[in-house]
Amino acid sequence: MKRKICFCLLASVLLVACGARKRVTQGIDYTHPQVGRTYYEFPTYALDNPSVLDGIQTTEILPGEDEDFTSENITTSYGNYGDVVITVATHKFKLGNTASRREMALFQQAMDKAYSVALRQYRPSGFTYSLSSVGAVNPLSDLEVTCKMSENSANAVGQASCRTFFNNVANYYRQSMAQ
Numbered sequence: 001m002k003r004k005i006c007f008c009l010l011a012s013v014l015l016v017a018c019g020a021r022k023r024v025t026q027g028i029d030y031t032h033p034q035v036g037r038t039y040y041e042f043p044t045y046a047l048d049n050p051s052v053l054d055g056i057q058t059t060e061i062l063p064g065e066d067e068d069f070t071s072e073n074i075t076t077s078y079g080n081y082g083d084v085v086i087t088v089a090t091h092k093f094k095l096g097n098t099a100s101r102r103e104m105a106l107f108q109q110a111m112d113k114a115y116s117v118a119l120r121q122y123r124p125s126g127f128t129y130s131l132s133s134v135g136a137v138n139p140l141s142d143l144e145v146t147c148k149m150s151e152n153s154a155n156a157v158g159q160a161s162c163r164t165f166f167n168n169v170a171n172y173y174r175q176s177m178a179q
Helices: 002-019 101-122 151-178
Strands: 085-094 128-133 142-150
Touching: 085 151, 101 128, 101 151, 142 151
Parallel strands: none
Antiparallel strands: 085 142, 128 142
């Protein structure tokens, strides 16, 4: 009788101990520390207001004192994975509250032309761009363009090629709207 009670007591203690076991989780974050951050963000210019399309601006916007950068966190895994593509700069373009498919198509054509010019002029490796709409009411009213390239190219010609790209996007868009 004592054996049955001891056995039942031992079994119940083990059952409770197994049921009350805590899950062990390691709060490890596997994301890259630079995710979503850019090395440099250009100030909004050129297409701030749609009224700027009335007056043609032909002067190139020169960089300020704070626009010079060099990446400090060169990835050491080039031997395994090759060169890393990073976001060098972002820029917001305002097409106006009444922007439609026509303006978006003209803006896309302007981006394609500007991309070709910057690619021919600086030849950065891994150079690409992305476009996302950030307008609150009309998604096409505000567009954010991100300039990306390999980390080595970003250190060598990143600032100049992205500046040329953004300036040419604004100029080509103004020209196409004037026609």
